[in-house]
Amino acid sequence: MYVGVDMVKAARWERICEKFPSRLEKMFTEEERVHCESKGKNKAYSYAALWAAREAAGKALGIGILGSGFGDAYLSWTKWGA
Incomplete structure (x- = not known):
């Protein structure tokens, strides 16, 4: 098993939120x-x-982010956190 780090630019998501909600x-x-x-x-x-x-979940499963639909993996919150 390998360990990796996923980095995402918040500035990109700021633009998406503004221009393509x-x-x-x-x-x-x-x-x-x-x-x-x-x-x-x-x-x-x-x-x-x-x-x-x-993206990390897709990599861990070996399917990548494009190997599944966006709704196939999601986070939910409980009183203890995500």
Whole structure:
């Protein structure tokens, strides 16, 4: 097993949030969007973190991010966190 680091540019997600908000609906579940939007001006960082988590899950499963639909993997929150 290998260990890797996924890095995502928050500036890219700031641009997506501003210019292409409809993409967020296709890429993230409603629960994920509500969570990110609740972060106010820091929402791009939350979207970037969610994207990195999905990308890491796809790599760990050996299917990559394009090997599955965006909705096949998602995060949810409990009273203990993500």
